[in-house]
Amino acid sequence: MKANGHGVELTCGVLREQGVAVTSRSYRAWKIRAAAVRTRSDAVLLDRLKALKARDVQGRQQPEILYGRRKMTAWLSRGEFAGVSKHTVDRLMRLEGMNGLVRGRKPRSSVSTGKDSARAPDLLKRNFSAPHPNHSWVTDFTYVPTWGGFVYVAFAIDLYSRAIVGWHASTVKDTLFVEVCLNMALWRRDNAGHTVQPGLIHHSDAGSQGAFNWSSQHSDHGGIRWDVPQVG
Incomplete structure (x- = not known):
């Protein structure tokens, strides 16, 4: 806004008219105030997670990025993030949409036999009601x-x-x-x-x-x- 010639007081005044209760003093205090400890630690951990996500070796990603939140917490704890909370890892991975690799195939309870396969005729005709038991x-x-x-x-x-x-x-x-x-x-x-x-x-x-x-x-x-x- 400053680059467009708008000062802090004028901008805050317009925001207040739109229902955003912020004063120029609050803005300047926020600007010089150091970030919270949690915000800084989250930023460092997010950088590490993003670096793992982007790493690629010979066309294949590093196995660490395939970890779920429980194994990722254990892996981080063995490195520079000793004592990191599993809840913190879970929250940040969820925020970034990172999920562990699901090994194995999902069970399939039904697979179509195809149009050319012989099958019995359709007797119900989508009428899922019956006039008596064992019908x-x-x-x-x-x-x-x-x-x-x-x-x-x-x-x-x-x-x-x-x-x-x-x-x-x-x-x-x-x-x-x-x-x-x-x-x-x-x-x-x-x-x-x-x-x-x-x-x-x-x-x-x-x-x-x-x-x-x-x-x-x-x-x-x-x-x-x-x-x-x-x-x-």
Whole structure:
């Protein structure tokens, strides 16, 4: 503002008219006052983090920049930032949008089999309601992170009551994994006095791993009609 010919008093006056309560005395005091200790320490640490982010050796970045906040804190503590707080590192890395490398691939609970793959006809036609129990089931499986790794959980839902009639958990997603889920559902309904009658619609997505959409090998399960919607 000074370069454009505007003095401090005039500028502060305009700011006050716009609702910014600042006086020329406050501005001059701020200008000569030393920065806070936290501001200076944050600036030094940010410079170090940015230097790591920009470093490149033979086209590959240094492994330090791939650390998460916990490992980055430990790495900094072993160097010139002994005793640095993990909360400070977390705050500054979050401010800069820096994240550690996530190793391994994210589990995928469903992969499309493609347009040319044979699949059962779509019997529900997006009508997710049922006139009575055991008219139609919707099945799928997902993954749940645990301390020991990812666990896959399959489940079957009765569209009439929205009750989960069968489920199963496993560390692998294979045919047996989902078959146990369906067997449990059939067994539970039978023992609850609601035996599955011929004509039950079994609806699942068009994923390839789950084997929920297989029909010819297991079409004798209670007279179930298998239903797989179109992709998308």
